[in-house]
Amino acid sequence: MNIPAELRYTQSHEWVRLNDDGSITVGITDHAQEQLGDLVFVETPEVDAEVSAQDAVAVVESVKAASDIYAPVTGSIAEANGALADEPELVNTDPYNNGWLFQMQPSDGTEIEQLLDAEAYESFIGSES
Amino acid sequence: MAQRTPLYQSHIDAGGKLVDFSGWQLPIHYGSLITEHQAVRENVGMFDVSHMTIIDIHGAGAKPWLQQLLSNDVSKLVNNGDALYSCMLNNDGGIIDDLIAYLIEPSRYRLVVNAATREKDLKWITEQAAGVDINIEEKSELAMIAVQGPASHKALETALTAFRPDGAALAWQKISALSRYQACEVNGLFIAATGYTGEEGYEIALAADLAETMWSCLTNAGVQPCGLGARDTLRLEAGMSLYGNDMDETTTPYNSALGWSVAWQPEERAFNGRNALAGEYKNGAKQKLCGFVLDEKGVLRSGQLLYQGDRQVGAITSGTYSPTLKKSIAFGRIDSDHEGDCEVQIRRNRLPVRMTRRVFVRNGNPL
Numbered sequence: 001m002n003i004p005a006e007l008r009y010t011q012s013h014e015w016v017r018l019n020d021d022g023s024i025t026v027g028i029t030d031h032a033q034e035q036l037g038d039l040v041f042v043e044t045p046e047v048d049a050e051v052s053a054q055d056a057v058a059v060v061e062s063v064k065a066a067s068d069i070y071a072p073v074t075g076s077i078a079e080a081n082g083a084l085a086d087e088p089e090l091v092n093t094d095p096y097n098n099g100w101l102f103q104m105q106p107s108d109g110t111e112i113e114q115l116l117d118a119e120a121y122e123s124f125i126g127s128e129s
Numbered sequence: 130m131a132q133r134t135p136l137y138q139s140h141i142d143a144g145g146k147l148v149d150f151s152g153w154q155l156p157i158h159y160g161s162l163i164t165e166h167q168a169v170r171e172n173v174g175m176f177d178v179s180h181m182t183i184i185d186i187h188g189a190g191a192k193p194w195l196q197q198l199l200s201n202d203v204s205k206l207v208n209n210g211d212a213l214y215s216c217m218l219n220n221d222g223g224i225i226d227d228l229i230a231y232l233i234e235p236s237r238y239r240l241v242v243n244a245a246t247r248e249k250d251l252k253w254i255t256e257q258a259a260g261v262d263i264n265i266e267e268k269s270e271l272a273m274i275a276v277q278g279p280a281s282h283k284a285l286e287t288a289l290t291a292f293r294p295d296g297a298a299l300a301w302q303k304i305s306a307l308s309r310y311q312a313c314e315v316n317g318l319f320i321a322a323t324g325y326t327g328e329e330g331y332e333i334a335l336a337a338d339l340a341e342t343m344w345s346c347l348t349n350a351g352v353q354p355c356g357l358g359a360r361d362t363l364r365l366e367a368g369m370s371l372y373g374n375d376m377d378e379t380t381t382p383y384n385s386a387l388g389w390s391v392a393w394q395p396e397e398r399a400f401n402g403r404n405a406l407a408g409e410y411k412n413g414a415k416q417k418l419c420g421f422v423l424d425e426k427g428v429l430r431s432g433q434l435l436y437q438g439d440r441q442v443g444a445i446t447s448g449t450y451s452p453t454l455k456k457s458i459a460f461g462r463i464d465s466d467h468e469g470d471c472e473v474q475i476r477r478n479r480l481p482v483r484m485t486r487r488v489f490v491r492n493g494n495p496l
Contacts (some may be wrong), residue, residue: 037358038163040450041428041457043476059476061428063162063450064358085426 001122002030004096008072008112009121012054015071015096022109023078027100028060028069028091031125036062039088040108044080045102051077053111058101060091072115134179135272139344143354151245152182156356166362166452168353169326170493173278175352176360180244183271183334184254187237188263195238197400198257199230200382202392206232210312210324216339216382217242217250218402222409223378224385226250227370229313229323237321240412241273241332243372257401271319272340276352277330277363279493286332287350292343304331325360327367327491362449365458368420368488374431374447375418375460381406383414383463386487413465416496417444420487421459423473424481429459434474435482442467453490460487 003009008016013032017025033039036055051071058069058080063089080102084090091099106112116124131154140147145156153176158165168174186195195203201215211232217225226246231239242250251267258265276285285304290297293316300315307313312321319334335343348354361371370376376385383391383406392398394412423429429448434441443463451458463471463484472479488496 016357038156038161043427061450061453063362064157066428066430 001081001125002096003118003122005118007096008117009124010070010072010115011124012070013125014069014072016112016115017100018112019103023103024071024073024075024104024112025100025103027095029121030095033092033095033099036060036065036067038063039091042081042084042088042091042101044082044084045077047077047080050075051075051104060088060101069101071104073104073106075104075107077102078105079103085100086096132180134177135340136177136179136274136344138352139341140177143348145354145356148356148357150249151180151243153244155180156354158356162358162362163226163452165353165355165359169278169328169355169359169363170453170490171279172272173276173284173330173352174355174359176275176277176355176357177272177344178275178332179272179337179340181273182241182242182244182247182250183268183273184242184251185266185268185390186232186240186263187266189236190262191236191238192271194261194263195230196398199228199253200391200400200402201230202280202394202398202400203230203232203238205376206230206238208232208311209234209415210307211323212312212321216285216376216387216477217253218382218400218406219378219441220401220405222381222402222405224372224376224380224382224387225253225378227372227376227387231321233314238342239268245373263457265338268393269332271334271335272337273332273334274343274347275324275326275332276347277324277326278328279330279460280332280351281330284324284347284350284352288343288346288352291346296369304421311413325367325369326363327369328363328493361447362452365449365460366451366453366490368486370418370460371447372430375462379460381409381414383409384416384418385488386418386460415465416443416462416485417465418462418491420485421445421448421461421473421482422454422489423457423459423480423486427457427475427478427480429457429475429482434462435463435471436474436479437467437471442471445473451489453493454495456490458489 448459
């Protein structure tokens with residue numbers, strides 16, 4: 001199970017990377033992609049949309065089921081990963097890099113600090129199973 | 130606590146991700162549903178279908194009783210081992226379950242029914258048998274393995290030789306002679322040339338304590354273990370309905386694309402639901418079950434609504450992503466007077482869908 005130490009995590013299995021310009025990049029964790037199985041469709045959020053933390057903003061669909069992806073913090077959607085339209089399987093094969101889902105500009109730069117760190121996320125998924 | 134099939138440990142050993150399915154712990158996949166799907170389309174895969182309910186019916190009254198119980202006519206079963214798809218209807222023509230009936234020998238039949246409907250099926254069957262000269266025997270001691278795909282024949286031959294070297298040649302002679310929808314009993318195995326994938330293949334019922342050995346012989350013969358996920362995508366591509374999704378007690382064979390399985394001849398055969406269905410047989414049903422293809426990106430799912438303009442014309446009953454067509458396919462129940470394409474509501478979007486025949490893939494090829 002790959003849980004990069006430098007990222008933050010949510011209990012709904014998104015990962016969050018803080019970029020140099022204060023924006024964040026969001027994807028789903030290795031654990032999440034493994035649970036979902038082969039992804040066949042990703043609906044990314046509309047750029048510039050204003051969203052609140054825990055809003056359902058994107059959908060990933062595996063062969064079997066559709067799952068909502070939630071905004072980890074409040075802010076605006078800055079970018080969506082267009083490559084996933086044709087290659088949704090990037091989320092399976094490279095969840096922390098090319099399989100990113102969207103970028104956000106947080107309204108409050110400190111909100112990210114309330115998310116789980118790698119160690120806390122690891123014990124969270126341990127307690128879930 | 131969900132029940133375990135005799136192959137539980139084999140699934141764990143093969144890396145299966147187990148889920149609760151109708152009260153049974155069964156693998157949804159062993160790593161990749163799409164890999165498993167493709168193995169069945171291009172080579173050979175196997176499924177643990179031990180959760181399915183096997184019911185043997187025997188006694189002098191078995192045949193006329195089944196002729197009343199089932200919408201299809203077991204008098205079509207002529208030779209030992211012949212098999213028949215049928216619905217089991219209530220008196221309103223609603224579908225209690227769909228099943229396969231086998232003639233094992235004169236006055237002895239085998240029904241294979243769904244796991245999810247086991248209790249209500251047994252209740253109905255027991256009620257219907259009151260005062261009739263038959264024995265009803267649930268064969269819960271049997272496991273069942275489905276081996277499916279264009280290479281299933283060769284893989285089964287290899288596996289059987291390893292499974293029981295003596296007598297394998299004779300067994301193989303009998304199995305090789307099977308036509309589609311025929312079964313035989315050899316060396317304690319009940320082997321039927323049937324399946325739920327649209328490919329050639331076999332369904333093997335055998336004693337529970339032999340199941341792990343057979344599974345490992347099949348694994349050694351190169352057969353890919355496949356989970357419930359691939360079972361669903363394969364059956365949908367093959368145009369095969371799933372009880373509980375595409376039919377149930379509120380639907381009839383005529384609005385479920387199963388009218389072909391209702392035998393109206395001979396006229397004196399008074400099967401359950403016959404009177405209730407006569408109108409639909411003569412005039413057609415108000416709704417029909419059709420195939421749908423979504424050419425745009427997205428996945429059709431059960432429960433999504435179908436529209437023509439502002440008019441809701443139907444709903445999706447089963448939908449998935451088709452690994453063979455690389456787009457989403459579905460069955461949907463739609464008003465019979467509706468022809469042509471329509472739109473599906475997926476979350477906040479309406480997307481065009483094409484209405485098609487229900488069989489999307491046969492013998493590995495898109496239709």
